[in-house]
Amino acid sequence: MNALTRLERIDNLFPEMMRRWARPLQMLDDINVPADIRVDISENDKEYLVSAEIPGAKKEDIRVSIDGNYVSIAADIKKEQEEKHGRTLTKETYHGSVSRGFTLGSDVDEKTAVAKLEDGVLRLTLPKREGSAARTLKIE
Secondary structure, three states: OOHHHHHHHHHHHHHHHHHHHHHHHHHHHHOOOOOOOEEEEEEOOOEEEEEEEOOOOOHHHEEEEEEOOEEEEEEEEEEEEEEEEOOEEEEEEEEEEEEEEEEOOOOEOOOOOEEEEEOOEEEEEEEEOOOOOOOOOOOO
8 A cells, every 4th residue: 555545545534524424414404303493583662573483393392481581492393204115114213402592672571472383483472571671871
């Protein structure tokens, strides 16, 4: 074996390692498991409106917590995909969790907040707490 042959073997090692590391990610992509929770937030004078995409999550597996102006969304996701080709059966199973947290400009009135799940989209209506608006201090 000469020096060039050893160098080629090392050069081929890195692409193979990357393929091995990417393989679990490809399996997750094949069964449509979210990498994270995608969030859209809008605001009006009275409330925040949040849309969070959590495909594959059931409402009993989603947790929303509010602490002042910090909102946290977490979900446990369980997916199974089964394919049968003739006598060959392939079954992919995934159990995991995703979470997302964000800070809003005003405190949220958690007592009147509403959460609804429709077609994998969690919609939160988060009313602003009275008296918690930001204010500018006058410098003396």
